[in-house]
Amino acid sequence: MDNLISVKGLHKHFGNLVAVDGIDLKVQKGEVLGFLGPNGAGKSTTMKMITGFLAPTAGSVAVCQHDVANDPIAAKTRIGYLPEGAPAYGEMTPTSFLDFVADIRGLVGRGKTDAIRKAVEKINLESVMHQPIETLSKGFKRRVGLAQAILHDPQVLILDEPTDGLDPNQKHEVRTLIKEMAPEKAIVISTHILEEVNAVCSRAVIISKGRLLFSGTPAEFAAHSRYHNAVTMSVASGIAASIEKTLAVLPDVSNVESTEIDAELTRVTAIPKDNKPIVENIQNCIQQHNWKVDELFVEPGRLDEVFRTMTMEAESIGEEART
Amino acid sequence: MSRTLIILKRELSAYFATPVAYVFIVIFLLLTGVFTFHIGELYERNQADLEPFFRFHPWLYMLLIPAISMRLWSEERKAGTLELLMTLPISLVEAVIGKFLAAWCFTAIALALTFPVWVTINYLGDPDNTVILAGYLGSLLLAGGCLAIGSFISALTKNQVIAFVISFVICFAFNLSGFPLVLDMFSSWAPQAIVDVISSFSFLTHFESILKGVVDIRDIIFFGSLIAFFLYANVLAIEAKKGS
Ligand SMILES: Nc1ncnc2c1ncn2[C@@H]1O[C@H](COP(=O)(O)OP(=O)(O)OP(=O)(O)O)[C@@H](O)[C@H]1O
Numbered sequence: 411m412d413n414l415i416s417v418k419g420l421h422k423h424f425g426n427l428v429a430v431d432g433i434d435l436k437v438q439k440g441e442v443l444g445f446l447g448p449n450g451a452g453k454s455t456t457m458k459m460i461t462g463f464l465a466p467t468a469g470s471v472a473v474c475q476h477d478v479a480n481d482p483i484a485a486k487t488r489i490g491y492l493p494e495g496a497p498a499y500g501e502m503t504p505t506s507f508l509d510f511v512a513d514i515r516g517l518v519g520r521g522k523t524d525a526i527r528k529a530v531e532k533i534n535l536e537s538v539m540h541q542p543i544e545t546l547s548k549g550f551k552r553r554v555g556l557a558q559a560i561l562h563d564p565q566v567l568i569l570d571e572p573t574d575g576l577d578p579n580q581k582h583e584v585r586t587l588i589k590e591m592a593p594e595k596a597i598v599i600s601t602h603i604l605e606e607v608n609a610v611c612s613r614a615v616i617i618s619k620g621r622l623l624f625s626g627t628p629a630e631f632a633a634h635s636r637y638h639n640a641v642t643m644s645v646a647s648g649i650a651a652s653i654e655k656t657l658a659v660l661p662d663v664s665n666v667e668s669t670e671i672d673a674e675l676t677r678v679t680a681i682p683k684d685n686k687p688i689v690e691n692i693q694n695c696i697q698q699h700n701w702k703v704d705e706l707f708v709e710p711g712r713l714d715e716v717f718r719t720m721t722m723e724a725e726s727i728g729e730e731a732r733t
Numbered sequence: 734m735s736r737t738l739i740i741l742k743r744e745l746s747a748y749f750a751t752p753v754a755y756v757f758i759v760i761f762l763l764l765t766g767v768f769t770f771h772i773g774e775l776y777e778r779n780q781a782d783l784e785p786f787f788r789f790h791p792w793l794y795m796l797l798i799p800a801i802s803m804r805l806w807s808e809e810r811k812a813g814t815l816e817l818l819m820t821l822p823i824s825l826v827e828a829v830i831g832k833f834l835a836a837w838c839f840t841a842i843a844l845a846l847t848f849p850v851w852v853t854i855n856y857l858g859d860p861d862n863t864v865i866l867a868g869y870l871g872s873l874l875l876a877g878g879c880l881a882i883g884s885f886i887s888a889l890t891k892n893q894v895i896a897f898v899i900s901f902v903i904c905f906a907f908n909l910s911g912f913p914l915v916l917d918m919f920s921s922w923a924p925q926a927i928v929d930v931i932s933s934f935s936f937l938t939h940f941e942s943i944l945k946g947v948v949d950i951r952d953i954i955f956f957g958s959l960i961a962f963f964l965y966a967n968v969l970a971i972e973a974k975k976g977s
């Protein structure tokens with residue numbers, strides 16, 4: 411019952427190009443789902459079909475149990491959508507634009523003024539409310555689009571790259587806002603910023619060439635990394651080489667990498683075989699040899715590395731299939 | 734407020750948010766002035782009617798209406814606001830009608846601003862004001878027909894210049910199709926039925942019959958169904974083109 415978004419066998423063809431090639435998804439209330447994937451993977455196209463802008467070539471989408479194709483108005487009423495690039499009417503000011511969207515959304519009287527005021531406060535738009543949108547900076551334009559999306563406090567939020575172009579403070583604010591709203595809604599965001607997955611998402615999917623390559627929690631995502639459970643320590647550069655050699659022959663260590671931070675300090679990372687936990691072994695080893703270690707931590711996994719491996723693999727499989 | 738009205742309101746204020754509206758109105762008034770007084774020789778005719786004023790409207794509209802209608806949908810598609818609009822809880826039909834009505838209201842405003850011509854003729858003579866009213870009604874219907882065509886064409890392209898040129902050509906063809914010169918071209922080879930159909934599509938024939946003061950229901954049906962047809966085509970065009 412709490413399945414607010416349900417996507418079944420979604421396909422989208424543009425002529426010969428297959429942009430979305432069979433995507434199944436369910437997003438429940440309380441979830442923040444992150445869409446990850448290389449450029450042209452089909453993230454935006456999927457969002458356009460969820461929000462009812464594009465009709466799928468095959469497959470179906472239901473939002474709050476309303477089929478988007480058969481009952482579009484009911485579905486659209488429950489969705490707040492920030493399209494890619496945050497389009498808005500340039501000649502309007504944020505005031506008149508939000509007023510227009512509120513009217514279309516059927517908000518009236520006190521409810522309308524309150525909704526606009528709340529959205530403006532949450533998104534910090536007060537300072538530009540009377541300036542034509544076309545003269546706003548990129549970040550502010552994006553924020554106007556966000557305000558428009560959350561205006562009617564929708565059950566489902568679809569945000570296509572919501573933090574793109576925002577300054578670090580605003581990125582932080584928007585992520586906080588998303589987390590605050592999360593318990594009451596089903597939220598889908600797309601992003602190229604992998605830290606955002608840890609920062610806001612309860613689940614992430616990787617899309618490549620229109621297909622889902624992976625779906626799981628950020629921790630599960632990170633666990634695919636060969637750095638998952640790796641142990642990294644900072645040591646004096648002088649002894650780094652001997653430490654590397656010693657660690658490399660430990661039973662569960664597959665290999666050791668090191669990067670020099672400066673003349674004094676080097677960071678040594680021991681990568682385990684099959685992601686086995688090796689931190690105890692390494693701690694014993696440190697005590698045995700009496701090494702002086704400045705910091706030591708177990709890595710959860712490196713998202714960029716997982717992302718690269720997964721999407722590159724998909725790429726090479728695709729190449730093979732073609733040849 | 735119905736959603737169509739909300740769209741109408743937004744569109745209409747969009748016209749006045751840029752200089753387009755003022756430029757259009759000034760040029761419209763200037764040209765009607767030139768046509769009425771210099772070419773139509775309103776004074777010199779010594780007749781108390783506005784025939785010289787209305788007679789040139791089909792030619793004015795053919796040039797000016799595409800300038801109004803060209804941005805209706807091309808701009809939405811180009812700026813990506815179409816995606817925003819179409820994911821709001823509003824049907825495409827409501828949006829198409831709302832935008833069309835906004836453009837129509839705008840031309841009605843421009844047309845209403847020609848009232849000094851009407852004041853002048855009433856000051857100089859004793860015209861039949863019901864004929865003049867019929868003239869204004871006919872002019873408005875004609876503008877609506879051109880706008881519906883222009884709106885449909887602007888749904889087909891993201892390029893406003895192309896939208897302008899094609900709408901101009903089509904309105905021109907609708908104007909011309911009543912001319913003997915054009916009809917002769919067809920009557921030499923086409924069956925009479927086709928020639929009749931072509932001439933029955935002429936803006937000029939329908940407009941001129943209204944100008945005489947007899948508002949024939951068939952003329953109203955003609956413009957009404959023309960508008961309905963092109964707005965329906967407009968909806969289909971957006972459906973087909975929105976993704977690209
Ligand atoms: N209207 C269209 N006509 C033709 N092809 C299209 C259209 N829209 C998208 N595509 C193609 O579909 C594919 C998926 O595009 P999409 O915008 O969904 O990618 P994306 O994952 O959002 O990429 P990005 O990270 O760059 O935003 C691309 O190859 C794109 O060129």
Ligand SMILES: [Mg+2]
Nearest residue numbers: 453454455494
């Ligand atoms: Mg995209």
